[in-house]
Amino acid sequence: MSGTRAARIEAPLNDGTIPASRVPVVAEADVVVVGGGPGGFAAALRAARAGARTILIERFDMPGGVHTSGLQGAAGEGVGGIHTELMERFAAKGFIYVATENDLPGWAGNPLSHYERNMKPGSPFRRASFNPEGAGCEMALMLAEAGVDCMYATAFVEAIVEAQAGRDNKIAAVVVHDAEGLRAVRGKIFIDGTGTAELAARAGAPVGSGGGGQPAGADWDGVERPIPGGLLWIMSGVDFAQTARHQESARDPTLSRLIAEASAAGDIPPGLYRPRMKGGNVYGEAYIGHPTLDFSPMLREGTFVVWQNVPYEWALRMDESAGDASRARGELRGFIEAEARFLRKYAPGFSAATLMDVGRFVGVRDGRHPVGEHVFSLADAREGREFRDAISKPMTKTFFWDGPRKHRFQVPFRCFLPKNVENLLLTGASLSFEYETIFMVMRNFPWCAQTGEIAGFAAARCVERGVSPKEFEWRETYF
Ligand SMILES: Cc1cc2nc3c(=O)[nH]c(=O)nc-3n(C[C@H](O)[C@H](O)[C@H](O)COP(=O)(O)OP(=O)(O)OC[C@H]3O[C@@H](n4cnc5c(N)ncnc54)[C@H](O)[C@@H]3O)c2cc1C
Incomplete structure (x- = not known):
């Protein structure tokens, strides 16, 4: 102590x-x-x-x-x-990285972006992140x-x-x-x-x-599950300009075609990319794997944080069940390895990318x-x-x-x-x-x-x- x-x-x-x-x-x-x-x-x-x-x-x-x-x-x-005080101290120590449209021209409105995907393509944005270790x-x-x-x-x-x-x-x-x-x-x-x-x-x-009903009018299967938690990880060495060019030229904004190709070759494990629920429910829009791969720029140019969320249909209660907590940790780590491998092998802009870090725990969003x-x-x-x-x-x-x-x-x-x-x-x-x-x-x-x-x-x-x-x-x- x-x-x-x-x-x-x-x-x-x-x-x-x-x-x-x-x-x-x-x-x-x-x-x-x-x-x-x-x-x-x-x-x-x-x-x-x-x-x-x-x-x-x-x-x-x-x-x-x-x-x-x-x-x-x-x-x-x-x-x-x-x-x-925290934000000021992080900035003073040089721990805050800010990405804008100048650094990532194809980012605003890009479906791979966790936060900016709903923006008008080409619009100005400012995404600030702090270095978690710093x-x-x-x-x-x-x-x-x-x-x-x-x-x-x-x-x-x-x-x-x-x-x-x-x-x-x-x-x-x-x-x-x-x-x-x-x-x-x-x-x-x-x-x-x-x-x-x-x-x-x-x-x-x-x-x-955790968990409960959904807003009136949501497309929902009636099962009450907690909002899925997630394990975050970091990939660096990404040439995102190349990815954005590919998305446009191949008309593959969500990389679905690449995912289909990789699936056919046996390179995507079952469960990694799942269909999302639609409509205004709390699971569908933000918290599942596909079509949004969920990236956010962080640390420095070419470095991104990636979300690997618990599949909502698993309905895991990681704060209350040791089995659920263990399953989440084990399976999500497997998904991360598979996703990193898929990106490096199939996605333009990722061939030199490296899996840098995986979060120390699977965060619980709704405990x-x-x-x-x-x-x-x-x-x-x-x-x-x-x-x-x-x-x-x-x-x-x-x-x-x-x-x-x-x-x-x-x-x-x-x-x-x-x-x-x-x-x-x-x-x-x-x-x-x-x-x-x-x-x-x-x-x-x-x-x-x-x-x-x-x-x-x-x-x-x-x-x-x-x-x-x-x-x-x-x-x-x-x-
Ligand atoms: C995947 C994910 C993404 C998120 N994205 C965002 C976002 O973009 N923006 C945003 O504002 N919020 C986001 N949130 C929400 C936000 O991160 C959390 O709500 C917030 O961190 C909760 O703060 P907290 O201090 O209550 O708990 P936590 O941040 O969960 O911290 C709890 C701490 O307690 C420690 N702890 C727990 N149990 C024990 C124990 N038994 N013994 C000792 N230590 C223990 C943990 O190690 C941890 O350090 C996200 C959450 C998750 C899970």
Whole structure:
């Protein structure tokens, strides 16, 4: 463990489920954050900067979650607070790469583009990405500067929960697994930054599974599945101008002809390129393999991030089923190898391309939904509700459930407070919201960083005042 603040504690930990002798309590802090994605990172940083002794537990070797370990380096305008600071620090270190129509003339409107495919061909665009490895280093540095005790290569496995008469339960400690085996970390306030509400679920908060219905009028087979997760990978050495010339001259914008040729030669494994569902449902447009190969420029010229999404028809719940998680990891890695091989062999512009990197994990887009003291709902958005405990000024968003209609709404602090657990705050993709609202704001990187910052701020205030998050009165907007 880095840092010096986490003192060894000899007091036994024994709730009867794990022998105390096997789980020494090795650290304690005011605020213990589990998971260091945008939510957990910002929470730990904000809590430590506010003076709370803070520990961050992260299973990988750097913070940033989907956006670093998962290679999803999409960068954008800062939305304020820590998110803006991140964008500025990444830029200052030279970690942001910007592609425009000058670098990639055939990119806007190209069906292979993840973000720009719906643009008018030839139109100007600006696609900014950050280098995930560089960004992870910078985020780790920020945590170290703020004095956060970071436990990397450490997986959270269980919550030790105490019952309290007449009140919600309390997390006493979390059990983690690291190079020394099972150990425990005690805390006053805990923050769930796992991206899948794993801490909330293990601590006994009610949770729902990902997935649900579809907007009215969507072409949908009636099966409720979570929005598929994805494994991102990087290919470099691509001569995209050559690819674009081929798409045009061969009239093969989606490379379907090349895929058919490769299939006939036995070079495409079953399942790699699947038909997509059509219409305005949440699976069809963005989250399957073909016809969009899903590329985005990143890092430097000729380097692209490529999406390998879980086939939606597999309906995997990677956050709840070990078998699903293992299947996703194994099969998607196989697809990546096959796709890279196909591109190099068949697609003009790829003959010198190299498979550079594969994300450390398959990102979960739609995991558990914890039930908080307030569950942000479709009705909250549609009716433009405002709340006395709103965390920000009203936001204006559209989302496909309601077509182009704009919604102006607020999110209350109660969405950070899971039911049944007194000393736990939620962040990021683990906030309490209905599946239907998932694309409004609830899971994008800037928002996850903002919610983390709010949770860290609230946790530090609770410690200072000696109250639990449930007792904390949220009165002013933060953003
Ligand atoms: C494939 C994919 C593409 C996406 N594309 C975009 C995009 O283009 N733009 C955008 O804004 N958003 C995008 N998102 C959404 C966004 O990335 C996530 O919603 C956001 O990262 C969630 O932040 P988080 O901090 O809640 O969780 P995460 O980013 O998931 O981070 C969770 C962290 O917790 C750690 N962790 C989890 N469990 C444990 C454990 N048991 N022990 C220790 N550590 C643990 C993980 O290692 C990880 O570091 C995408 C998501 C996915 C999956």
